[in-house]
Amino acid sequence: MKAVKGVKRVQVDGKKYFMPAEDADIEKLIQKGLRLKSKLDTVKSDLEEVENRLIEIARARREGTTTVTLSGVSAESIVTFRESFAVSPDIVNIALPLGPLFDRFFKKDVAYKGTADFKKFMESGHALGLENAEETKKAILDYITVKETKPNVKIQQRKK
Incomplete structure (x- = not known):
């Protein structure tokens, strides 16, 4: 266990607590995070209402x-409507009538994404039926990269 470097007093909901200094700092950061999150949620909600009304006016x-x-007196709002086409896999049925334009108009996109089974295979000793699992893992590493996503931080009130 880590040595305690001082004790601080923290007040939460009218009660006073004595705890290690670092734990007191954690409590203060969490409380500040909760206050900021509450303010941010309110502001985001208000902004969404404003944007929805501006979109409604712009659509008209x-x-x-x-x-x-x-345009307003002191500022302006620019609303850009973005549109895209959802293409059915059956689009190949019109390839013949379009001729060479088909390849110009449409692109088949194939991408590979790792599955939960792949992650399990790479991170554990489970061979999933392969005889040379370690060699296979080494071969796979030539074709993939591991990227770290931003860690998720959730700040919320404790349920009482």
């Missing part, structure tokens, strides 16, 4: 354009 003024500028 759109007249076929993709960008609508809503």
Whole structure:
């Protein structure tokens, strides 16, 4: 166990607690995080209402354009409508009538993504039926990279 470097007093919900200095700092950071999160949630909600109303007004003024500028006295809002096409896999049925334009209009995108089984295979001693699992893992490492995603930090009140 780590040596305690001083004791601090912390007040939570009217009660006073004595705890190691680092734990007191953690408590203060968590409480500050909760206050900031609450304020941020309120601001995000208010901003979403404003944006939804601006989109509604811009949609009424759109007249076929993709960008609508809503001007005020001191500022402006630029609303850009983005559109994309969802293409059915059955699009190949019109490849013949389109001829060479088909390849110009449509692109088949194939990507590989690791599955939960792959992660289990790479991170554990489980061979999943392979005789030379370690050699296979080494061969796979030539084709993949491990990227760290941003750690998730959740700050919330404790349930009482």
